[in-house]
Amino acid sequence: MLSKKTKYGLKALAYLASQKDQQPVQISEIAKAENISQKFLESILLSLRKSGFLGSKKGKGGGYYLIKDPKEVLMTDVMRILEGPIAMVPCVSLNFYEKCADCPDEATCSVNKLMLMVRDANLEVYRNNTLADLIV
């Protein structure tokens, strides 16, 4: 299940990417346009800023804006920040690897085998899509 956090984050990024100019957009505007709880959105945009996707400007006329060209924003990076690991089990995660406590041997683990294929399939989608591809 995709978390609301990721869903809202993606919508907000798409909203910013579809702006004509790169003027800052207020949180309240995005929240209203995308039906998102404003306070919740605040925390999401904050984490996107801290991870280098967004810039912000304070004071009157302030708001958030995209730092990079939407074509340069890979979905792999966005998803890892918003949703966390792309893999469904830590033992096949590239960026968040962890050994499964209950599994004695990954090489012969049927779950590992399947989840490795799933991970690769997902990675291919996320790698081949940028923020620009999400805009209509």
Added chain:
Amino acid sequence: MLSKKTKYGLKALAYLASQKDQQPVQISEIAKAENISQKFLESILLSLRKSGFLGSKKGKGGGYYLIKDPKEVLMTDVMRILEGPIAMVPCVSLNFYEKCADCPDEATCSVNKLMLMVRDANLEVYRNNTLADLIV
């Protein structure tokens, strides 16, 4: 994240599929071999039986056994029973479709667009793999 339920269910199915004959295997044996809480495994095997993957035999010499040939058991079906929807959002789910409450128009929704691709990528993996493919 893959739930423990699904993980254990897959391991149990793979364990049963790797048996030489089709004699019933006791829950306790599977639980021990795969490091699974026996009581938790009980409920998982029960749901796999109710959904037509497993048969069970009571009394001495009883246990669970596969009903179909592992080659005939599609991962799509297994995953839907154990984990639920394959799609990450209900609005792109084939078997569990639901409209998103917050989304006015699926056709122009950036999240919908991306999650549709992800769903298809996952479906392809699950459709092209049977229980037999998980065995070493």
Added chain:
DNA sequence: TGTTTACTCTATTAGATTGATAGGGTAATT
């Protein structure tokens, strides 16, 4: 027939996570 075996079912629980809300603080612009 009676006992054992092992599946079946219901209920309960601690813990974690999620999504949302409230309230105040702070920096930058005008």
Added chain:
DNA sequence: AATTACCCTATCAATCTAATAGAGTAAACA
């Protein structure tokens, strides 16, 4: 200096997960 809007902390109800406990029931076998 006032306003605007970002920034941060804390809290909370609801939900889900994983595990556990205990009792019930059907089938096999001596």
